[in-house]
Amino acid sequence: xxKAANSNKIIKQANEYLVLAVLLxxxxxxxxxxxxxxxLSRPTVLNILKELDxxxxxxxxxxxxxxxxxxPIMYTLNLRRYFAVGxxxxxxxxxxxxxxxxxxxxxxxxxxCLPGETMEDIEENLVxxxxxxxxxxxxxTENLIGIGLGIPGRVDIARNLAxxxxxMDHIWQGGDIAAQLSMKLxxxxxxxxxxxxxxxxxxxxxxxxxxxxxxxARRVGIGMAVFLNGKSYxxxxxxxxxxxxxxxxxxxxACRCGQRGCLECYxxxxxxxxxxxxxxxxxxxxxxxxxxxxxxxxxxxxxxxDAGIKLAMAVVNAMLLYDIQTVIIEDCVDDGxxxxxxxxxxxxxxGPSSDFQPRVLRGKLTGRTFALxxxxxxxxxxxxxxxxxxxx
Ligand SMILES: [Zn+2]
Numbered sequence: 120x121x122k123a124a125n126s127n128k129i130i131k132q133a134n135e136y137l138v139l140a141v142l143l144x145x146x147x148x149x150x151x152x153x154x155x156x157x158x159l160s161r162p163t164v165l166n167i168l169k170e171l172d173x174x175x176x177x178x179x180x181x182x183x184x185x186x187x188x189x190x191p192i193m194y195t196l197n198l199r200r201y202f203a204v205g206x207x208x209x210x211x212x213x214x215x216x217x218x219x220x221x222x223x224x225x226x227x228x229x230x231x232c233l234p235g236e237t238m239e240d241i242e243e244n245l246v247x248x249x250x251x252x253x254x255x256x257x258x259x260t261e262n263l264i265g266i267g268l269g270i271p272g273r274v275d276i277a278r279n280l281a282x283x284x285x286x287m288d289h290i291w292q293g294g295d296i297a298a299q300l301s302m303k304l305x306x307x308x309x310x311x312x313x314x315x316x317x318x319x320x321x322x323x324x325x326x327x328x329x330x331x332x333x334x335x336a337r338r339v340g341i342g343m344a345v346f347l348n349g350k351s352y353x354x355x356x357x358x359x360x361x362x363x364x365x366x367x368x369x370x371x372x373a374c375r376c377g378q379r380g381c382l383e384c385y386x387x388x389x390x391x392x393x394x395x396x397x398x399x400x401x402x403x404x405x406x407x408x409x410x411x412x413x414x415x416x417x418x419x420x421x422x423x424x425d426a427g428i429k430l431a432m433a434v435v436n437a438m439l440l441y442d443i444q445t446v447i448i449e450d451c452v453d454d455g456x457x458x459x460x461x462x463x464x465x466x467x468x469x470g471p472s473s474d475f476q477p478r479v480l481r482g483k484l485t486g487r488t489f490a491l492x493x494x495x496x497x498x499x500x501x502x503x504x505x506x507x508x509x510x511x
Contacts, residue, residue: 138168139502150192168240182366202218202263203218206267208270210285213231232244325483337450342363367380396406412424435477445480
């Protein structure tokens, strides 16, 4: 008996999801059109529409064209009812975005954590930024379906728990940031690795990406997400594709992770600044080094070129390891100069006559969409069809 009751509930949810998915793709739609597209019976569709209407998820958007009889009522998803929040905690930069159910960013905010800030300060600032977003959009907590939080580190996905925060060891003592935020805001928080969420945002921004691709993000650190059959491969601790600490030279400079000669010792913007300062009379910031390289200054060209070769080496190894030919390189600070160096080196390393044809694409995220991945994850979970589980 329990089995039958459970199955009925799940079937009802699955049907509801089907109607929502049909509306999400094609609205506005009449009842007849929803019946045709969902292949559900008319009474089932009418019941679901009534239920969705009560929950404020749909509304009547006027009358459609008559097919001979009365003009049909057209139904549309209510994009003013539910919203998702994404947080990209890159550290020091932090970004917050609000999106509707179509994953369109409606509000975003970005700031830098200050050197003396504690974990409590960071959480407080996040809470304030999310409340500010709610005020601007004129919505309440009951309108938020969830918060997708990206952290720079490892995640125990089953327990929804951050287990390591890169670069934040000095302020993070193992506290449960997702639970803290959830408690303060009264909204469920789902935590994931930041790069994996960026990759999800990239898929929203570039919907024509193939099913298998590598996503490499170069920011304060360097990370990678692996998409296999349209799904991000999480790994044991939600942190697969930890590219930045691939060792390229065991005799190389000491890395903050304890190893030597990691990719991050050469290819991050910070590493470029350090390596430039070693050979220059005076240190320069990353933007200045790029400008000098464009003007033909030998030291700037050499340091940037070396960074590009090192990143290309790590990316080529990953492409061959997974047998994936498409790679997206996301770079928050690049004007295209560094990307061109990396792409040229990837193509050179893989050889022009090889049957392995690399497709090296530039990431398209901007400040406004960096936190969209958290929203995308929450929205996709919202529209996820419940799986019918067969007992015993
Ligand atoms: Zn390292």
